[in-house]
Amino acid sequence: MPKILLADSLNKKEKNLEKVKNNVVLGDSLDVMKRLPSRSFDLIVTSPPYNLKNSTGNGMKDGRGGKWESAALQNGYQQHSDDMPYDEYCKWQRKCLRQMLRLIKDDGAVFYNHKWRVQGGLLQDRQEIVKNLPVRQIIIWRRKGGINFNSGYFLPTFEVIYMLTKSHFKLEKGANKYGDVWDIMQEMNNPHPAPFPLELIERIISSTNAQTILDPFAGSGTTAIAAMNNNRNFVCIDNSPVYCEMALKRINGDNWNGR
Ligand SMILES: C[S@@+](CC[C@H](N)C(=O)[O-])C[C@H]1O[C@@H](n2cnc3c(N)ncnc32)[C@H](O)[C@@H]1O
Numbered sequence: 001m002p003k004i005l006l007a008d009s010l011n012k013k014e015k016n017l018e019k020v021k022n023n024v025v026l027g028d029s030l031d032v033m034k035r036l037p038s039r040s041f042d043l044i045v046t047s048p049p050y051n052l053k054n055s056t057g058n059g060m061k062d063g064r065g066g067k068w069e070s071a072a073l074q075n076g077y078q079q080h081s082d083d084m085p086y087d088e089y090c091k092w093q094r095k096c097l098r099q100m101l102r103l104i105k106d107d108g109a110v111f112y113n114h115k116w117r118v119q120g121g122l123l124q125d126r127q128e129i130v131k132n133l134p135v136r137q138i139i140i141w142r143r144k145g146g147i148n149f150n151s152g153y154f155l156p157t158f159e160v161i162y163m164l165t166k167s168h169f170k171l172e173k174g175a176n177k178y179g180d181v182w183d184i185m186q187e188m189n190n191p192h193p194a195p196f197p198l199e200l201i202e203r204i205i206s207s208t209n210a211q212t213i214l215d216p217f218a219g220s221g222t223t224a225i226a227a228m229n230n231n232r233n234f235v236c237i238d239n240s241p242v243y244c245e246m247a248l249k250r251i252n253g254d255n256w257n258g259r
Pocket of ligand 1: 238
């Protein structure tokens with residue numbers, strides 16, 4: 001039966017994934033990843049905090065939601081304020097990505113979801129995070145749906161997914177037909193402030209033959225549900241006890257929308 005494990009219950013260096021496989025680990029993702037063995041995952045799918053509250057303009061920094069009045073993330077995450085100094089944030093995310101690359105096998109891949117935005121008149125395209133890392137492709141996820149509360153801006157409708165790969169990574173036969181612009185409705189029925197739509201993660205997972213999949217910023221556990229639906233194994237990490245409980249309930253089939 002899947003359970004929540006505390007990060008401190010893991011050894012400093014786990015020899016294999018047996019303890020964590022198909023479980024949710026409550027702890028800091030960098031700390032937990034450092035405890036896991038190299039080349040132990042086939043695939044990593046994740047969406048980190050975007051640092052949206054660290055904003056040069058009237059984004060979400062003043063606690064009122066700024067230009068997006070009803071933004072779910074105006075108070076940050078349960079255990080993470082989403083408001084780090086920009087350089088510190090980029091360094092942290094680079095460290096996380098380096099760990100993810102260490103953790104995947106030679107035919108593995110990391111699907112890293114992020115958002116581009118304009119800050120101080122310039123495009124913040126997350127180059128500082130991914131530069132010199134093995135980005136093979138950038139997928140545009142066009143999130144259908146959403147409501148615009150501000151007449152000064154067109155409704156933002158896209159995010160990106162960086163596909164970082166080791167040299168032997170290959171898609172499943174026929175998966176390349178999806179192209180690199182994916183129209184997938186955003187998730188509207190999930191109490192987590194920034195959930196993945198299940199369809200997005202199912203598409204990624206079913207496009208590979210990955211058997212064991214990690215999400216180091218797992219939130220409500222959408223990656224785990226997509227893995228289970230495709231008969232694959234998962235490991236979830238999140239530093240919020242509330243979101244870990246949410247994920248566990250969902251994994252155990254007891255949740256808000258029956259998935
Ligand atoms: C964009 S959300 C992921 C949501 C997830 N994809 C889902 O479908 O619910 C980012 C998650 O990162 C978690 N987080 C933030 N800082 C963290 C840290 N240092 N270690 C582990 N998790 C962290 C937050 O609690 C949040 O749930």
